[in-house]
Each structure stands twice: as structure tokens, then as C-alpha cells.
Amino acid sequence: MIRWTWAFLDRPVDTFAACARFWATVTDSTVSAPRGDNDEFVTLLPASGPAWIKMQAVCDDGGIHLDLDVDDIPAAVATATGLGARVVAEPAAYTIMESPAGQTFCFTPAAEQARPHPAPVTVTTAPDGTVTRLDQICLDLAPADIDADTAFWQALTEWTPGPSSRPEYARLRGPDQPLHFLLQRLDDPRPAGAHADFAASNIAAAAAWHESLGATRVTDAEHWIVLRDPGNALYCVTARDPYTG
Known part of the structure; x- marks a missing residue:
């Protein structure tokens, strides 16, 4: 466990x-x-x-x-x-x-x-009141790897698969855990990787705050914004509820 x-x-x-x-x-x-x-x-x-x-x-x-x-x-x-x-x-x-x-x-x-049980919800409030929470690790997987690694992580963690509105994603949520997993099927073959996801009450405001601190905006989508941190690593701010994911 x-x-x-x-x-x-x-x-x-x-x-x-x-x-x-x-x-x-x-x-x-x-x-x-x-x-x-x-x-x-x-x-x-x-x-x-x-x-x-x-x-x-x-x-x-x-x-x-x-x-x-x-x-x-x-x-x-x-x-x-x-x-x-x-x-x-x-x-x-x-x-x-x-x-x-x-x-x-x-x-x-x-x-x-x-480790307290259950784990408390730990959120961050930006100067403008925007609320964010780093609550998810997205595992980025090639098409040939997604099925095997999804089965692996589900069996290893014994976490509950969660619903997803997009077919390229699978969610795993663990009880009393500070982080959940999102498994993403990529379009092209590449080595396995991972990135952090923030849930944000306002993705545009959260991204702007992160940019003011040294992040670089990469891509804007309807429900998320991709950025790079000062070390050039990709991560996302997403339009999920910071309190519930």
C-alpha cells in the first residue's frame, strides 16, 4: 500500500x-x-x-x-x-x-x-486572489505504451480510475493522497515522461502570475495553459477545481 x-x-x-x-x-x-x-x-x-x-x-x-x-x-x-x-x-x-x-x-x-489522514487540501492564493493547487502528475506516454503503463499504475497503486471527458486520458485517484495521476496518450512515439499540473480557479490569471515569477507561456488551450518553468520544464495550469480536482 x-x-x-x-x-x-x-x-x-x-x-x-x-x-x-x-x-x-x-x-x-x-x-x-x-x-x-x-x-x-x-x-x-x-x-x-x-x-x-x-x-x-x-x-x-x-x-x-x-x-x-x-x-x-x-x-x-x-x-x-x-x-x-x-x-x-x-x-x-x-x-x-x-x-x-x-x-x-x-x-x-x-x-x-x-502523514495525517485524510490529507488536507493545500492551496495557494496568488496576490490577485486566484487559487491554485499542485495536485496532479501527468504521465506522458507514447501510443504503444499507454495501455501497459495504465494497467501497471492502476495495479501498483490500487487507486480508483476516474472519469475523463477525453479518450486520450485516464485518471487514477488515491485515498488520502496529496497527488493524483493523469495518464496521457501522446500522438507520437517518445520516451515516457511526466509533468506537473495545477488546478486553478482562473487559468489565465494563474498563468500570468507564474509568468511574472519567471515562467514562459508555451500554449493556450480552452481548459489549460502550458508553461515552462525557469529550468525549461513543461507544466500546466488547468481549469479544475483546486479544492476537489
């Missing part, structure tokens, strides 16, 4: 400080003291409630991976490999894996006493 879900934002070393400031601001968080052999890890500490976002300075273009807190890492690894995942590395305290399509995730030890 997954006790807690972390979004781990991997960002290039040369833009990491700017990215940490940006993501802390748009999630109403403060940046923890750095840790790791090279001070490469930080946690974004929200103004209230438990943390659900971590960041890592990396030597490549970065991206997103997931940390899944579990009670029994060896048992979780056995389950995941039985469903088609691959073990990438096994450091002392956690295990790095890839989904069948190649999305990186880690099994990490659960800290049950630090």
Missing part, C-alpha cells in the same frame, strides 16, 4: 536555485535546508500541512520522478517487478525503479506518524 506520494522535481544544476524559488512561491512553500552529498536535495515546506514536493539538482535536463512511501520496500519491489517494472538501483534506504514504459519512480520508507 502506498502511504504517501511525492512529486520529485529534477532540475538542472545551473538553474536549480531559480527553480526552487519559483516552485516554492507558486506552492506557498519555503525551501528546506539542502541535504545530500552535494547539497542536491531540498523539500518544499508548505505554510500548513505536510510536504508533498521535493527537488533535486541534476546534471542533465531534468524532469519529474515519483517517490512512493511504503511500509515494506522489498515487498513493494516484488509486486512492481511482477507487474513489469525494472529495478534500476538499490541504494541503502530506497529502491529506484522504472515502469514498463520507462517512467522513473522510487520506493521510499513510509513515515506513518508524519
Whole structure:
């Protein structure tokens, strides 16, 4: 059973400080003291409630991976490999894996006493009153990978599939979790990836606020706006309810 879900934002070393400031601001968080052999890890500490976002300075273009807190890492690894995942590395305290399509995730030890149940709704209010919440990770999958990875994540998490108005999307919602998953079928073959999604009370106002903080607008659609953060990573603000998703 997954006790807690972390979004781990991997960002290039040369833009990491700017990215940490940006993501802390748009999630109403403060940046923890750095840790790791090279001070490469930080946690974004929200103004209230438990943390659900971590960041890592990396030597490549970065991206997103997931940390899944579990009670029994060896048992979780056995389950995941039985469903088609691959073990990438096994450091002392956690295990790095890839989904069948190649999305990186880690099994990490659960800290049950630090996780309230149910998880509180943690929203951010922009200066103009716009409310946002980083509540979803979108897994971007090639047409050949979408079915296998959707089945994998549903079986691994045991989360409930949710309705979607578009055939290229599948939703998974977990009980008492800070993040939910959206699986997106891409139009063209490409390696598996992921991006963060904000729910926003006003997508235009949210995007404008993010731009003022250093983001770059990429694409406007009817129900979402695609942006790039200061580290050039894509993410979206979407017209979902920040309180309910």
C-alpha cells in the first residue's frame, strides 16, 4: 500500500536555485535546508500541512520522478517487478525503479506518524486572489505504451480510475493522497515522461502570475495553459477545481 506520494522535481544544476524559488512561491512553500552529498536535495515546506514536493539538482535536463512511501520496500519491489517494472538501483534506504514504459519512480520508507489522514487540501492564493493547487502528475506516454503503463499504475497503486471527458486520458485517484495521476496518450512515439499540473480557479490569471515569477507561456488551450518553468520544464495550469480536482 502506498502511504504517501511525492512529486520529485529534477532540475538542472545551473538553474536549480531559480527553480526552487519559483516552485516554492507558486506552492506557498519555503525551501528546506539542502541535504545530500552535494547539497542536491531540498523539500518544499508548505505554510500548513505536510510536504508533498521535493527537488533535486541534476546534471542533465531534468524532469519529474515519483517517490512512493511504503511500509515494506522489498515487498513493494516484488509486486512492481511482477507487474513489469525494472529495478534500476538499490541504494541503502530506497529502491529506484522504472515502469514498463520507462517512467522513473522510487520506493521510499513510509513515515506513518508524519502523514495525517485524510490529507488536507493545500492551496495557494496568488496576490490577485486566484487559487491554485499542485495536485496532479501527468504521465506522458507514447501510443504503444499507454495501455501497459495504465494497467501497471492502476495495479501498483490500487487507486480508483476516474472519469475523463477525453479518450486520450485516464485518471487514477488515491485515498488520502496529496497527488493524483493523469495518464496521457501522446500522438507520437517518445520516451515516457511526466509533468506537473495545477488546478486553478482562473487559468489565465494563474498563468500570468507564474509568468511574472519567471515562467514562459508555451500554449493556450480552452481548459489549460502550458508553461515552462525557469529550468525549461513543461507544466500546466488547468481549469479544475483546486479544492476537489
